[in-house]
Amino acid sequence: MATSLQDMMTVREAARECRRTAETVRRWIWEGKLPAQKLGNQLFVRRADVMRMTASAKRSDKQTQMALVAEIKALRERIRRRVGTFDILEALDRSREAHP
Incomplete structure (x- = not known):
């Protein structure tokens, strides 16, 4: 089935749509993650493929964010077990007094 030009996007348009750089979109193409067609000197990608990549990148x-949050929580808990709780404002005040 032929794809119409209206269903195609340039690399720059795809980058704007994905909120990524054009270089990232080109890398996706080179890595085989995003199919593309070259017309003249310009690469074009299907809008549906860009939407798929955007959804995949968001997931x-x-x-990644959830894994980072879990790691931070675990680190915070290890610190509490070793050091106990402390008042950060009090620590800042002591630091400022020691280093006027």
Whole structure:
């Protein structure tokens, strides 16, 4: 089935749509993650493929963020077990007094 030009986007348009750089979109193409067609000197990608990559990237970003939050919580708990709780404002005041 032929794809119409209206269903195609340039790399720059795809980058804007994904909120990524054009270089990232080109890397996706070179890595085979995003199919593309070259017309003359310009690469074109299907809008549907860009939407798929955007959704995939959002899921990946969300998973990365959730993993980071879990790691931070675990680190915070290890610090509490070793040091106990402390008042950060009091620590800042002591630091400022020691280093006027």
